[in-house]
Amino acid sequence: MSRQKQQLGQELRQRLSPIMMQTMKLIETPITDLEEVIRREVDENPSLEIEFQDEHLDFDNEVEDEQDYDGEDYYEKSTYFLADNYEKTLMVDDTFQETLKRQLQALPITERDRFIAEYLLGNLDENGFIEGDNQTIANDLLLTYNIKILPDEIEKILTTIVQQLEPFGIGARNLRESWLIQLENKERNKNNVLATTIIKDYYTELKKRDFDKIKRKLSITSEELQEAIRTIAKLNRKPGYVESIWEEAASQIIPDFIITNTGNSLQLSLNNKFLPKLIINPEDEELFNQFQEKKRKEVDSSDDKFIADNVKKAKEFIEILADRDLTLIKIMSAILEYQKQYFLSGDEIEIKPMILQDIANKVKVDISTVSRATSKKYVDTPFGIIPLKHLFSEAIGDEGTSSREVKQVLQNIIQEESKKKPLSDEQLVAALKEKGYSIARRTVAKYREELSIPVARLRKEI
Structure with missing residues (x-):
């Protein structure tokens, strides 16, 4: 199977032209990095230029509709501007x-x-x-x-x-692996070694709070176990989440898309208003057109061929940018249609179960294209800026309930519980059932962990 996958990857690569590969890269590139890509291309190609305009930019005009993204005249129609003036746009983490x-x-x-x-x-x-x-x-x-x-x-x-x-702890596949990495980089004292053993060999029992079994298997006292549990509780559940950084990042995000509610409908646009506008050097383009129209039987010099090649590359790059924008707007339009009620209300309960394949089927593109188009992308909505991946969640059971909806309800239940008598996972199952959600206990435990909410014992306030 491994050899078959490798062969499939080689066949796919062979079928992809350099232009297609560059298009895939740009589809994946978020708005935060796109300006650098454009400027690098301009630096490397003397026939590709940035047109600087002095006139006042009209921020009230709607961004062009999907049909305006035409590759042939893209560099004349579309407008790329610098990104450092948009009030909600800064650098992401x-x-x-x-x-x-x-x-x-x-x-x-x-x-x-x-x-x-x-x-x-x-x-x-x-x-x-x-x-x-x-x-x-x-x-x-x-x-x-x-x-x-x-x-x-x-x-x-x-x-x-x-x-x-x-x-320490970043780059792990899951919480368990992250904890082990963190402990590996701590002092090798008796308590840390015990905590490592519990996580490594008795993680299931730890999640189930089967402390008697852990004590029996490891032949340790209740005091030793409690000390190890306290050590584990102090480990970082989100090593990539540094509060000061992410709070700053939350106000420094450049959204790739903008959704506005006009009262009658939702309007979608790409946030392209702050990137440099591209043009082709007019003299170089004239030379290229003469060459294409065969007004010359042969290129006069190596300089002429050099210019013609540069113009061709410039046109290809502009075409690639157009293809990128068209693909992104199609995919985001499908997401907007799929999650329309959420974008109208801002209530996370309204987020429908949606996976990458759903959007791929709707837009009729490969799932990898949807993955690239939504990777590290953000959308500015009437109720805040959110990452696109926040909109994807799987369905639970046959009722079409999203896992995100269940997590939201679960979080609300725990927030409202008595802090002196926090609810066990079994009690959370019952509380969810009262609200119409039939969820298995192990699923509740999984969602609780994903929400970074500790077990009832650790939530108890004395």
Whole structure:
């Protein structure tokens, strides 16, 4: 099966033209990075220029509709502007990412390993956990960057490089692995060793609060167990979440999309108003047109060919930007239609179960395209800026209830519980059932952990 997957990845790469590969990269590129990509392209191509306009920009005009994104005249119609004037737009968690990257730069590793490690850092979720399995990451590196790497190599770079960065615990697959990484980097005293053993060998019992079994299996006293539990409770559940950084980031996000409620309907637009407007050097374009129209039987000089090639590349880049925007607007339009009630009300209960495949089917694109289009993207709504991945959740049971809805109700129940007599997971199951949600106890425990809510015993206030 592994060989078949590798062969499939090679076949896909062979079918992708350089233009298609660049389009895929730009689809994945968030608005925070797009200006740099555009300026780098301008620096490398003398036929591609930025048109600076002095006239006052009209911020009240609606962004062009989907049909306006035409590749042929894109550089004349679409407008890219600088991103540092939009009142809601700043940098997204640059402080945290840059801190990690600076640590990488100080390590004596190869450039290849450094590049892959940075790519893995880009796959961290807001909690600092890695998203995607090793095979998926390897496939993405092959398709996007033409880097051939085995899943085992991914695992090695993850464990020996990424997971050694501070704050310890980032790059883990789950909470259990993150806790073990954190403990590995603490002093090796008796209590920390015991906490490590409990998490490593008795994690299921720990989640079930089966403390008697843990004491019996490890032959330890209640005092020793309590001390170990206190140590575990102090471990970071979200090593990628630094409160001061994320609070700052929340007010410093550049949304990729903007949704406005006009009272009669919801209007969707791309946040392209602050990126540089691109034009092609008129003299170079005239030379290119003459060459294309065969007014010349042959190129007069190597300089002419150089210019013609640059104009061709410039046109291709502008076309790629148009394709990117068209793809993004189609996918976001499908999401808006799918989650219309949520965007109207702002109530998370209204978020319908929705997975990547649902949008892929609706837009008739590959699921990987939807994944790239929604990765690290944000939408500005009438009730705040939210990450697109916040809108995706699986259905629970046959009733079409979203896991996000259940989590919201669960969180509300726990917030309203008596702090002196917090509800056990079994009692939470019963409370959810009273509200019309039939959820298994293990699912309740899973959702509680994902909400970073400790067990009842640790929630109790004395």
